[in-house]
Amino acid sequence: MLKGFLTVGGWTMASRILGLVRDQLLAAFMGAGPMQDAYLVAFRLPNMFRRLFGEGAFNAAFVPLFSSILAEHGETEARLLARRVFGVLLTWLVILCVLGEIFMPAVLRVIAPGFAKNGPQYDLGVTLSRITFPYLVLICAAALVSGVLNGLHRFGVAAAAYLAFNVIGIAAVLFATPYFPSVAHAAAWGVTVSGVVQLGLLMIAARRAGFDLTPLPPRLTPRVRLLGRRMLPGLIGSGVTQINLTIDTIIATLLPTGSISFMYFADRLNQLPLGVLGAAAGTTLLPVLTRHLAEGDHDGAHGAQGRALDYVLMLTLPAMAGLLALGTPIMQVLFSHGSFTLTDGAMSAQSLRAYAIGLPAFVLIKVLSPAFFARGDTSTPVKIGFFTLVLNLILNLLLMRPLAHIGPPLASSLAAIANVAILSMLLFRRDALRIDAVARNRIVLMTVAACAMALILFGANSMLPHPTSRITAWLGLRLAVEVPLGGLVYLILLHMFHVLDLAAALDGARRRLSRRRRAAQ
Template sequence: MLKGFFSVSVWTMLSRVLGLVRDQLFAAFMGAGPMQDAYLVAFRLPNMFRRLFGEGAFNAAFVPLFSSILAEDGEAEARLLARRVFGVLLTWLITLCILGEIFMPNVLRVIAPGFVANGPQYDLGVTLSRITFPYLVLICAAALVSGVLNGLHRFSMAAAAYLAFNVIGIAFILFATPYFPSVAHAAAWGVTVSGVVQLGLLMIAARRAGFDITPLPPRLTPRIRLLGRRMLPGLIGSGVTQINLTIDTIIATLLPTGSVSLMYFADRLNQLPLGVLGAAAGTTLLPVLTRHLAAGEHDEAHRLQGRALDYVLMLTLPAMAGLIALGTPIMQVLFSHGSFTLLDGTLAAQSLRAYALGLPAFVLIKVLSPAFFARGDTSTPVKVGFFTMALNLVLNLLLMRPLAHVGPPLASSLAAIVNVTILSMLLYRRDALRIDEVARNRVVMMTGAALAMGVVLVIVNVLLPVPVAHITFWLGMRLAAEVPLGGIVYLVLLHVLGVLDLVSALERLRRRLIRRRSAAR
């Protein structure tokens, strides 16, 4: 298990690094303008369906069912299930893809109403969307094969294949652009070609594992219906998040040109701590909570819930303060190259600060939701999610005009804060969440330490101006000093306030390193 976890972690981290490189190329070649906006809207549709059907909801339902049949009924029955699911999935996806290609002009009027007034941008959006839309068929099929490989404990190829998305995307931008009308066309074709490569690699890996999963003609067998029932709660939960993101995109197309791009780059940076901390905490907490509650160990479940909250807040609060304090230099250093100007970086940083304001809430939602799921309550988080989705829409409409590209991110953050507040109150009333005075004091002190760290970083920015010549280089040099400085200030303040025993923590780290060196010898 540890080997598989390490392999997936390494491939995931490499994918994130390549994804950052790909985004930097987007910024350099297309900037924050109508072409970038059109491409990002075109990618929104297949990416939305990928997240809805191809990843979380599908894998969460398929992998346990596949694994249980493999263990109880043997490889032949598990292979039959995979082939039948493959047939049903492909039939549904291909039908959806054909309809999407035919009605794409109408679809784009719904998800990008702001493009209609700008004829060339609307036409480009339709063209790019038709190029990228087949990716949803390919990537959802790839998710099924990946689920089979995970069920067979072949984790490495399932994780490594997804690198093709960023590798091929980078290659198409750098080398294929001269053969297409624009870099946006090249990037769009890169998306679809990457889907072909990912599915091909995974199919080859399945054959090498001795597991042929050629799709069978679609039939709604009892197991297929069971899979559909298991997928439904996940689809509803994921659908709320995806609808929120789609609302933000719809609103952004009604704002000045470039707003979609500014929000995209800001969100990509905000997703780094959110993806790492939120996903890790939510994924590991659910099975542990479920086990303790099933055994009647309620005190232990409360203790673990409290530790998870303490852990994510200790790491998320400084991330929030750091992104707010250093948002402008971070965005300028990472993206202000080529067509993406320093002003674009400054504007994107405004969106980043609005997203970062809700970062602790976004992470806490992923920590609190397992407390409902572990108790068999899958409906309450979904109901709260639908309420905050409506709130997000109202806030978007109220903030879009006065705040432009800052409005949708701020609306999302405020909706997330309301979401986590409601979830906390419901859990507290059900005695499913206990926060004693010590825990409250720790949160207050961690918040104070994070804010103080942010103030120090702002002061350093003011006292250390950078030369105008080669400004991004000097900004990068200053950032290289500010990031560790911020970390040191935060840790020292936690030590002084008694939240963290820094001396003991360093001693434990030293002993662990010594043990690893001894084991390596």
């Protein structure tokens, strides 16, 4: 499982880094204004589908069913299921896309009610949304092919294909802008074109794996119906985080201009550890849990769940601490270029800290949800999802006026924490989650180490002067010292607390590097 975790995590990290480059270009070209806000709203709806299907609910329903049929009935039956589902999925998505294109003005009034007061911004939002909306068809189809590859344990190929989204997005902003009315139009077309490329790459990979996934005419066979029953509640149970973020965007359109941009860029940075750790853990854990449970190996399932919790907390807790302590210089160094000012960076950092509070909870949702899905239980997560959706909406309405662009991110974080608390309680009651005394002690010690790291970084950051003009080189130099300092402090504390043996870890890394060199020769 660790190999799959690292493979998916590595490719996802590469994609997130390219995503930061793409977002830097968007910030530099459009700043934090009406055009940026309109583009981000147009991007939010298909992007929500991408995260729901590409990183969550579809795999949660499809992979266990596909894996079980592959193991019990062989490749022919598994391929038939995939092709049947492909036909049904494409039919439904095309109908949805056509309806969305026709009724996009009404859709935008729902997801961006604040734009109705600004005619030009509303018109731009409708145009851009119509350009990006076909992406949901392409990315959901790509999610099915990706699910097949994950079921075949070809995690790297499926994860690598998503690099195309950011590569094409960067190229669109840099090279296609002169041929469109604005950079927002070029970026919107880049989204849709990237979907075509991603789906094409995954189809080629599936064919090389011996799985021809040409869609069959849509038929609601018993297996397709079973998948539908599992998938629909899973969309909420596994995708609560993304739905909450969409609610944040809806609320943000009612806030001052630029709020959507502040929250978006903060979320993008928060998504770096969340996407890498959450997607990697959720993608690799679900097939492993399903296999253990199918074999009746409940101890193995508990062990896999415990290792996943340990992995993600060891990496997520210091990420949260670092974002809380260094949020402002990080946002300013990454995004305060061109039209995006230092003040914009500082405002976005306020949203980032609110998101960071819930970062461990956001990731743990990805780790805990598969424990339900692997046991065929999709109704419990959906009930919890409905509760946290309502909680998030209530918190948004309470916090949006006094906290402005900080309110919606804080509401999402608090709702995610509540989600994790309820998921954990129910899993404990069902004996589907076990955390022994050793694991609890490790979690406490990792938390202490992360808090100590944050205090040291807060102190170091407060003692150094802050620029009053656009001097990001100085901020970058500071971060080049502070980030390694924080990481070093955390590792040393983990070593002192006997949570991590640094000597053994370094020796293991050297052995793996040596094996790779010998293999390359």
